[in-house]
Amino acid sequence: MQVKFHKSAHTISQLPKDGKPEIVLMGRSNVGKSSFINSFFNRRNLAQTSSTPGKTRSINFYDIDGKLYFVDLPGFGYAKVSAQEAAKWKKLIEDYLYGDRNFLLAIHFVDSRHGMTELDLTLNYFLNENAIPFIVVLTKADKLNNSEKAKAKRKVIETLGGAIEPERIFLYSATKKIGKNEIKRYLNKIVARKNIRF
Ligand SMILES: Nc1nc2c(ncn2[C@@H]2O[C@H](COP(=O)(O)OP(=O)(O)OP(=O)(O)O)[C@@H](O)[C@H]2O)c(=O)[nH]1
Numbered sequence: 001m002q003v004k005f006h007k008s009a010h011t012i013s014q015l016p017k018d019g020k021p022e023i024v025l026m027g028r029s030n031v032g033k034s035s036f037i038n039s040f041f042n043r044r045n046l047a048q049t050s051s052t053p054g055k056t057r058s059i060n061f062y063d064i065d066g067k068l069y070f071v072d073l074p075g076f077g078y079a080k081v082s083a084q085e086a087a088k089w090k091k092l093i094e095d096y097l098y099g100d101r102n103f104l105l106a107i108h109f110v111d112s113r114h115g116m117t118e119l120d121l122t123l124n125y126f127l128n129e130n131a132i133p134f135i136v137v138l139t140k141a142d143k144l145n146n147s148e149k150a151k152a153k154r155k156v157i158e159t160l161g162g163a164i165e166p167e168r169i170f171l172y173s174a175t176k177k178i179g180k181n182e183i184k185r186y187l188n189k190i191v192a193r194k195n196i197r198f
């Protein structure tokens with residue numbers, strides 16, 4: 001499997017139009033979406049990350065074997081930009097999400113220490129409403145002990161009213177080796193017919 005940066009879209013007209021399937025990374029600002037790209041693919045600087053929320057400001061496409069895209073979205077819930085810029089991002093993300101995209105899977109990132117917020121519930125509602133298959137990835141799991149990890153997972157199930165199987169919730173750490181193999185296994189099942197192996 002080969003991954004390479006494909007393009008950044010700052011406007012809706014810059015989105016790829018080739019109809020390739022997309023695995024889209026969503027979640028609050030600073031949750032670790034871009035760090036996931038780098039750690040998952042073992043590439044230090046494929047995606048830009050920052051300890052300051054709001055690093056990713058465009059929709060970034062990463063090409064997998066010329067067959068599908070990983071799509072890194074700007075995070076939501078980021079208040080430290082001007083209202084004008086926030087409105088521009090919101091529109092870009094919404095135009096993207098409501099556009100006629102070929103979603104293979106959404107990866108919904110949630111900080112394992114904080115659990116789901118109101119905005120996460122809105123996103124979850126959107127995914128369900130639009131029948132977009134998704135998994136939940138609980139990030140920064142290196143900051144939790146084992147009982148906290150189990151609790152974080154239970155909390156997601158509770159918050160979503162049991163409407164998600166435990167097999168679709170993953171604990172992950174970009175800094176320590178947690179969760180990567182499990183997520184690889186899950187994704188490999190999804191792309192098996194496309195002859196891709198993560
Ligand atoms: N300890 C720890 N820190 C992490 C982990 N993943 C990300 N971080 C840190 O969290 C911060 C934000 O990471 P990003 O990957 O830039 O987050 P993002 O979700 O892409 O943020 P936006 O681009 O603003 O939406 C950085 O300081 C990362 O180093 C993790 O698994 N463990």
Ligand SMILES: [Mg+2]
Nearest residue numbers: 033034055056
């Ligand atoms: Mg980012």
